[in-house]
Amino acid sequence: MGLIYLDSCLVIYLVEDHPIWGAAVARVLSQGGSVRFVLSPLAVMECLVGPVKNGDTELYREYLLFFEQNAAIDMPESVYLEAAELRGRFGLRTPDALHLACARHHRCEALWTNDGRLSRASGGLARNILQPTS
Numbered sequence: 001m002g003l004i005y006l007d008s009c010l011v012i013y014l015v016e017d018h019p020i021w022g023a024a025v026a027r028v029l030s031q032g033g034s035v036r037f038v039l040s041p042l043a044v045m046e047c048l049v050g051p052v053k054n055g056d057t058e059l060y061r062e063y064l065l066f067f068e069q070n071a072a073i074d075m076p077e078s079v080y081l082e083a084a085e086l087r088g089r090f091g092l093r094t095p096d097a098l099h100l101a102c103a104r105h106h107r108c109e110a111l112w113t114n115d116g117r118l119s120r121a122s123g124g125l126a127r128n129i130l131q132p133t134s
Helices: 008-015 022-030 041-054 057-068 077-090 094-105 116-121
Strands: 003-006 036-039 110-113 126-128
Touching: 003 008, 003 094, 008 022, 008 041, 008 057, 008 110, 041 057, 041 094, 077 094, 077 116, 094 110, 094 116, 110 116, 116 126
Parallel strands: 003 036, 003 110, 110 126
Antiparallel strands: none
């Protein structure tokens, strides 16, 4: 069973039922088959900022439920060292470099995102799942 790392943007679209992307993310995740979806502490933190900022305890609980249904992975120091290299080499923002480095560290079969810059810097690991394929 392969691991698929979920970028926080996809989780936000799904849990908050984004009017354009929520259903699309749900559809793609449902087609995941026997893969395990994983989240890093960084993704969890990014997802929870909005509900905390807005005092939305119900949405906060919805996120916690989603997190409980998916595997948590850690971010050891080696992830941060690789993220520094990715930032320097590809000009990624710190969170994006950390997501990519974490997915690589845990030997995920893919990092699902909607960020084209991540897709280009990952050597094929990151996939923009919301971009139509031709």
